[in-house]
Amino acid sequence: MSRAALAARTGENVRTPPVRIIHLGLGAFHRAHQAWYTDQVDDNGEWGIAAFTGRSAQAALELSPQDGLYTLIERSDAGDSAALVSSIVEAVDGSDTARFVELMAAESTALVTLTVTEAGYRLRADGSPDLGDSALAADVAFLADNLDRAARGAFSAGGPTTTLGRLVLGLEARRLAGAGAIAIVPCDNMPDNGPLVERAVWALAAMLNTETAEWIAAHVAFVSTSVDRITPKTTADDIEAAAGLTGWADRAPVVTEPFRDWVLSGHFPAGRPAWERAGARFVDDIEPFERRKLWLLNGAHSLLAYAGLLRGLDSVAAAMTDPVCRGWVNEFWDDAVRHLPAELLALDEYRAALLERFDNTRIEHRLAQISAEAVTKLRVRIAPVVLAERAEGRQAAAGIRAIASWASLVLAGRPMVDAEAAQIAVIASRPTDAAIAGLVALVDARLAQDAAILADITALIGEHQAE
Ligand SMILES: NC(=O)c1ccc[n+]([C@@H]2O[C@H](COP(=O)([O-])OP(=O)(O)OC[C@H]3O[C@@H](n4cnc5c(N)ncnc54)[C@H](O)[C@@H]3O)[C@@H](O)[C@H]2O)c1
Numbered sequence: 001m002s003r004a005a006l007a008a009r010t011g012e013n014v015r016t017p018p019v020r021i022i023h024l025g026l027g028a029f030h031r032a033h034q035a036w037y038t039d040q041v042d043d044n045g046e047w048g049i050a051a052f053t054g055r056s057a058q059a060a061l062e063l064s065p066q067d068g069l070y071t072l073i074e075r076s077d078a079g080d081s082a083a084l085v086s087s088i089v090e091a092v093d094g095s096d097t098a099r100f101v102e103l104m105a106a107e108s109t110a111l112v113t114l115t116v117t118e119a120g121y122r123l124r125a126d127g128s129p130d131l132g133d134s135a136l137a138a139d140v141a142f143l144a145d146n147l148d149r150a151a152r153g154a155f156s157a158g159g160p161t162t163t164l165g166r167l168v169l170g171l172e173a174r175r176l177a178g179a180g181a182i183a184i185v186p187c188d189n190m191p192d193n194g195p196l197v198e199r200a201v202w203a204l205a206a207m208l209n210t211e212t213a214e215w216i217a218a219h220v221a222f223v224s225t226s227v228d229r230i231t232p233k234t235t236a237d238d239i240e241a242a243a244g245l246t247g248w249a250d251r252a253p254v255v256t257e258p259f260r261d262w263v264l265s266g267h268f269p270a271g272r273p274a275w276e277r278a279g280a281r282f283v284d285d286i287e288p289f290e291r292r293k294l295w296l297l298n299g300a301h302s303l304l305a306y307a308g309l310l311r312g313l314d315s316v317a318a319a320m321t322d323p324v325c326r327g328w329v330n331e332f333w334d335d336a337v338r339h340l341p342a343e344l345l346a347l348d349e350y351r352a353a354l355l356e357r358f359d360n361t362r363i364e365h366r367l368a369q370i371s372a373e374a375v376t377k378l379r380v381r382i383a384p385v386v387l388a389e390r391a392e393g394r395q396a397a398a399g400i401r402a403i404a405s406w407a408s409l410v411l412a413g414r415p416m417v418d419a420e421a422a423q424i425a426v427i428a429s430r431p432t433d434a435a436i437a438g439l440v441a442l443v444d445a446r447l448a449q450d451a452a453i454l455a456d457i458t459a460l461i462g463e464h465q466a467e
């Protein structure tokens with residue numbers, strides 16, 4: 001249903017705000033989170049979003065015939081409620097570099113949000129751009145030859161395919177157009193995501209053109225965020241449920257939980273929607289909030305994913321009804337909260353709310369989905385808790401279990417999506433002890449260098465293999 005068709009059908013005039021926000025990574029989460037917050041607060045119709053897909057054009061193909069409109073279903077044990085979200089005014093195939101460059105060069109564009117997954121940034125463990133990555137290497141080669149022409153929109157075909165490559169090209173287009181300062185707002189589950197992306201973008205730009213890098217340093221604000229709203233992939237049943245709720249055959253609805261949270265730190269030189277009116281919080285120091293969310297929520301998710309899959313379970317809610325998995329989650333939380341500021345973060349309330357959210361049996365969050373990209377996820381969700389606990393002489397048994405469960409699944413040949421899949425396969429083919437050490441080192445070298453940690457992980461993997 002287009003905006004015009006909707007108006008004709010309901011008499012409701014759904015406006016089309018001008019594009020002032022670019023989004024990269026048009027998945028379910030963007031539609032449940034940033035697009036929803038923007039929709040909630042844009043009373044005057046000032047903040048339209050042009051959302052670009054990542055690796056597949058599918059979401060753009062689904063949303064474009066609907067003028068970007070979609071149904072957001074909030075699902076709890078009490079039932080479903082559906083709302084129409086209209087903040088996405090353009091759903092664009094990510095390979096449409098010309099449109100991306102055009103919008104980046106427009107003075108009216110104030111900010112770029114991103115949800116491209118942790119692995120989508122193609123960073124090494126130290127945060128530097130992974131130039132061993134073939135797609136990133138291809139983008140560097142393309143931009144080395146074409147940066148100026150491409151940024152002026154004067155190239156025939158092709159263009160960068162990676163997030164970092166696209167950002168550098170877009171920022172160069174903005175510099176050449178004299179369109180002024182802009183904010184980049186990464187909304188992926190990575191600690192310190194603003195400065196992390198800033199360093200990577202700057203490093204890539206510095207390889208290509210000193211003036212670009214200098215302009216970025218002076219004109220681009222990188223905002224850190226902690227984002228939260230459990231949003232699984234849309235299923236065929238969800239599409240049917242949306243039609244039942246609204247009477248409209250939406251091809252791209254999203255199902256999410258009622259809970260949402262957005263903490264941001266940084267500045268927006270060209271303005272932003274008043275997201276705080278929908279509950280977003282702007283803080284000076286985001287680190288404690290990031291840790292709380294990444295360790296308690298995402299860490300528990302990853303623990304459940306690997307340990308739960310090993311126990312034959314398939315969703316978060318199913319794993320939470322398993323007393324053994326539930327016990328491990330509580331154990332992990334006991335460990336993690338020792339390294340968080342309890343008063344500032346209201347940790348008891350946070351844990352209680354998390355239990356309720358994980359117990360929401362109507363949100364079908366598949367462990368297989370969460371299990372993807374183990375290397376980047378375990379590195380930031382589990383390893384810091386294990387290292388902090390070990391440094392204080394405790395076992396960190398639940399965190400050890402998460403890592404050992406993942407390694408057991410790898411060694412058992414279970415297919416799991418991972419940007420590091422090729423390296424994982426090479427390591428897994430080594431003799432068992434070397435394979436375990438290699439896998440653990442891939443997550444965090446410090447874990448593998450600690451003989452006691454390695455011995456505990458090896459023992460647990462031995463138990464799994466004997467089962
Ligand atoms: N789903 C959630 O509950 C949730 C909650 C908080 C934060 N997040 C963050 O948002 C991200 C996206 O979540 P989603 O559920 O929308 O996932 P998704 O799988 O739908 O992916 C979102 C977008 O990222 C693109 N993408 C995926 N891998 C990529 C890669 N390697 N390079 C470039 N683009 C890539 C996809 O094509 C898609 O456009 C998560 O990885 C996480 O960092 C998600």
Ligand SMILES: O=P(O)(O)OC[C@@H](O)[C@@H](O)[C@H](O)[C@H](O)CO
Pocket residue numbers: 117118189227228229230231297298301302369370
């Ligand atoms: O989205 P991912 O794949 O990075 O991680 C899986 C889940 O842990 C994650 O999506 C959480 O549900 C989300 O971060 C909750 O806000």
